[in-house]
Amino acid sequence: MRTILEAAERVFAANPAATMEQVAQAAGVARTTVHRRFATREALVEELTGWAARRFAEAVESARADSTPPLVALYQVTANVLRVKTNWWFAMSRTADGAHPEAVRVHAEVRDQCERLFHRAREAGVLRPDADLDWTRRVYYALIHEAAAEGAAGGGDAEALATRVVDTLLRGFGSPAAPVIA
Amino acid sequence: MRTILEAAERVFAANPAATMEQVAQAAGVARTTVHRRFATREALVEELTGWAARRFAEAVESARADSTPPLVALYQVTANVLRVKTNWWFAMSRTADGAHPEAVRVHAEVRDQCERLFHRAREAGVLRPDADLDWTRRVYYALIHEAAAEGAAGGGDAEALATRVVDTLLRGFGSPAAPVIA
DNA sequence: TACAGTTGCAACAAGCGTGTAGCGACTATT
DNA sequence: AATAGTCGCTACACGCTTGTTGCAACTGTA
Numbered sequence: 109m110r111t112i113l114e115a116a117e118r119v120f121a122a123n124p125a126a127t128m129e130q131v132a133q134a135a136g137v138a139r140t141t142v143h144r145r146f147a148t149r150e151a152l153v154e155e156l157t158g159w160a161a162r163r164f165a166e167a168v169e170s171a172r173a174d175s176t177p178p179l180v181a182l183y184q185v186t187a188n189v190l191r192v193k194t195n196w197w198f199a200m201s202r203t204a205d206g207a208h209p210e211a212v213r214v215h216a217e218v219r220d221q222c223e224r225l226f227h228r229a230r231e232a233g234v235l236r237p238d239a240d241l242d243w244t245r246r247v248y249y250a251l252i253h254e255a256a257a258e259g260a261a262g263g264g265d266a267e268a269l270a271t272r273v274v275d276t277l278l279r280g281f282g283s284p285a286a287p288v289i290a
Numbered sequence: 291m292r293t294i295l296e297a298a299e300r301v302f303a304a305n306p307a308a309t310m311e312q313v314a315q316a317a318g319v320a321r322t323t324v325h326r327r328f329a330t331r332e333a334l335v336e337e338l339t340g341w342a343a344r345r346f347a348e349a350v351e352s353a354r355a356d357s358t359p360p361l362v363a364l365y366q367v368t369a370n371v372l373r374v375k376t377n378w379w380f381a382m383s384r385t386a387d388g389a390h391p392e393a394v395r396v397h398a399e400v401r402d403q404c405e406r407l408f409h410r411a412r413e414a415g416v417l418r419p420d421a422d423l424d425w426t427r428r429v430y431y432a433l434i435h436e437a438a439a440e441g442a443a444g445g446g447d448a449e450a451l452a453t454r455v456v457d458t459l460l461r462g463f464g465s466p467a468a469p470v471i472a
Numbered sequence: 473t474a475c476a477g478t479t480g481c482a483a484c485a486a487g488c489g490t491g492t493a494g495c496g497a498c499t500a501t502t
Numbered sequence: 503a504a505t506a507g508t509c510g511c512t513a514c515a516c517g518c519t520t521g522t523t524g525c526a527a528c529t530g531t532a
Contacts, residue, residue: 243458246440280459
């Protein structure tokens with residue numbers, strides 16, 4: 109039942125330790141009905157995780173990151189992922205903890221794709237030649253996470269957020285003329 | 291008991307839903323002993339939160355962010371906070387959720403100080419004139435969070451991490467010659 | 473009308489974590 | 503030696519959540 113999954117997402121996003129009773133209430137059904145569809149609490153979270161992982165994979169894939177110019181790909185991937193992560197906040201947080209095999213696979217693929225994209229970006233001069241691509245990727249993830257939090261709170265559309273993320277990733281906040289610490 | 295608090299930090303960092311039994315075991319004492327010092331689980335988490343909040347406040351305060359050049363202050367605050375956050379990962383995550391009055395106060399003060407610092411940095415030309423200081427601060431927090439995760443996993447000292455955080459915040463990863471998206 | 477499918481509802485069993493209490497052993501102090 | 507203090511251990515009560523079951527009511531279909 110799609111309704112239950114969406115309700116679970118809302119409830120668990122607010123409180124990861126919420127009970128089945130709270131989920132059922134949010135979905136407008138009886139607790140036993142939730143158990144009829146999802147045998148255990150764990151099964152519910154699993155299906156939620158898988159659902160989000162598939163959406164995540166679609167979001168990244170549809171950006172065609174391997175066949176468009178790096179800067180364009182970076183923007184498209186960012187915007188697409190933000191759209192998913194804004195609506196599936198809790199479920200997306202579950203895709204990263206290594207419990208769900210499909211989620212692990214998706215994350216690994218996305219990570220590979222991200223690394224390939226950053227390599228291309230560096231070769232194309234979009235990223236600095238001395239950029240640490242692992243740290244770059246982690247900062248990129250953190251920026252998306254932060255922007256998604258803002259988006260989930262109702263702070264603007266995915267396009268505007270993506271623009272800001274990419275701009276921040278590439279330029280930072282310092283003045284070009286300012287001295288550099290390292 | 292300091293031993294119990296440190297054990298609780300370790301256990302809760304690995305699993306926020308851990309039981310008193312697990313905390314006791316990690317501390318090398320019986321569960322009843324934990325209850326003798328901390329009447330309830332909530333009281334334990336509260337004291338842990340307060341402890342971390344005080345350490346956090348000390349870390350920021352000792353950097354003298356109001357009376358040193360912005361770039362120096364930024365570096366010092368970053369390094370000091372990283373030292374605390376690396377060792378009190380769970381407790382620091384609790385200082386932000388608004389449950390602990392003292393933690394709320396500390397966070398508000400730190401936030402004010404951070405904003406003042408960024409204002410000064412912008413006026414001094416360290417930050418760009420058009421930098422959105424709220425977004426800047428949130429990115430700064432996210433970078434510290436990410437660096438602390440690396441530090442907690444044993445990835446280098448606070449000074450090196452701080453250097454990287456500040457460098458990333460100011461410069462980003464893009465080539466100075468590259469086109470800008472926004 | 474007869475039927476299958478789904479749901480709400482009440483009730484129940486079981487497990488788990490929490491919090492409390494009593495008892496005995498150990499240690500340091502006087 | 504006597505005492506106070508701390509700790510481990512066992513046992514228990516309590517509440518909460520989970521998961522299951524049976525039954526009645528409702529809906530759409532044949």
